[in-house]
Amino acid sequence: xxxxxxxxxxxxxxxxxxxxxxxxxxxxxxxxxxxxxxxxxxxxxxxxxxxxxxxxxxxxxxxxxxxxxxxxxxxxxxxxxxxxxxxxxxxxxxxxxxxxxxxxxxxxxxxxxxxxxxxxxxxxxxxxxxxxxxxxxxxxxxxxx
Amino acid sequence: xxxxxxxxxxxxxxxxxxxxxxxxxxxxxxxxxxxxxxxxxxxxxxxxxxxxxxxxxxxxxxxxxxxxxxxxxxxxxxxxxxxxxxxxxxxxxxxxxxxxxxxxxxxxxxxxxxxxxxxxxxxxxxxxxx
Numbered sequence: 001x002x003x004x005x006x007x008x009x010x011x012x013x014x015x016x017x018x019x020x021x022x023x024x025x026x027x028x029x030x031x032x033x034x035x036x037x038x039x040x041x042x043x044x045x046x047x048x049x050x051x052x053x054x055x056x057x058x059x060x061x062x063x064x065x066x067x068x069x070x071x072x073x074x075x076x077x078x079x080x081x082x083x084x085x086x087x088x089x090x091x092x093x094x095x096x097x098x099x100x101x102x103x104x105x106x107x108x109x110x111x112x113x114x115x116x117x118x119x120x121x122x123x124x125x126x127x128x129x130x131x132x133x134x135x136x137x138x139x140x141x142x143x144x145x
Numbered sequence: 146x147x148x149x150x151x152x153x154x155x156x157x158x159x160x161x162x163x164x165x166x167x168x169x170x171x172x173x174x175x176x177x178x179x180x181x182x183x184x185x186x187x188x189x190x191x192x193x194x195x196x197x198x199x200x201x202x203x204x205x206x207x208x209x210x211x212x213x214x215x216x217x218x219x220x221x222x223x224x225x226x227x228x229x230x231x232x233x234x235x236x237x238x239x240x241x242x243x244x245x246x247x248x249x250x251x252x253x254x255x256x257x258x259x260x261x262x263x264x265x266x267x268x269x270x271x272x273x274x275x
Contacts, residue, residue, distance in 0.1 A: 010170065010171065013170075014170075014171050032232065032233070035202060035233040038202070039202070039204055039233075039237070042169055042170060042204050043204060043205060046170045046206070091241075093241060093242040094242070095242045095245060096242070096243075096244065096245050097208060097209075097211075097212035097215075097241065097242075097243045097244070098212045098215040098216045098219060098225075098244075100212070103205075103208070103209045103212060106205040106208055106209070106241050107204070107205035107206075109240070109241060110204075110205060110237065110240055110241065113240045114240075
């Protein structure tokens with residue numbers, strides 16, 4: 001379990017990614033699952049830093065990570081401007097990113113592909129995202145069973 | 146160390162960039178800056194090899210940087226070939242359909258064979274013209 005609150009800056013986001021990865025590693029979560037979680041967290045938190053800040057301040061991000069039985073649960077809270085990452089449609093994928101003039105929406109597409117469940121809400125406290133990564137063979141030890 | 150770019154065999158006709166570590170929202174700028182120096186020196190019709198065997202991780206920021214380098218090479222009628230992407234990188238490429246499969250090679254032998262084919266084809270075309 002990890003429960004953090006930190007400034008919505010790129011530097012703090014990447015420090016947090018290291019701490020999340022270490023927490024998952026200590027819990028015995030497989031390398032490939034940890035990489036998926038890292039990617040999803042990077043995409044969402046970088047979006048918060050880049051798009052969610054108000055004119056007055058950069059805001060604060062709250063992150064709660066829980067390793068449950070056969071799932072990783074994540075909550076992200078950001079007190080910035082309303083920003084629903086799920087509002088973006090699937091980018092048109094031609095089979096070659098070098099064909100595209102505009103390369104927006106890739107990060108959210110990756111998030112959708114990798115997280116099992118993703119929910120967004122917004123209230124007077126800001127943006128709230130809840131994610132779940134289902135994994136029936138979460139830990140490396142499962143290989144021995 | 147989170148990201149390193151090694152430039153091997155810098156040649157205007159064929160250069161290799163070896164990417165090491167993580168190419169993400171924190172490191173893509175470093176890749177862009179270093180790659181730009183090489184890209185500026187590449188000749189028309191040249192080949193850029195991106196050796197991904199030591200790249201552990203890529204995010205959308207890294208994907209955009211690689212697409213930018215490939216666009217640059219394409220604008221010069223050149224090729225960008227990707228060598229030996231690891232599991233996480235391959236998975237991300239697959240999800241966003243980043244690169245045509247014919248431009249990804251599992252090892253140097255496959256890549257060299259492909260370059261030989263291109264060279265033979267170009268020589269053949271040259272002979273036909275003569």
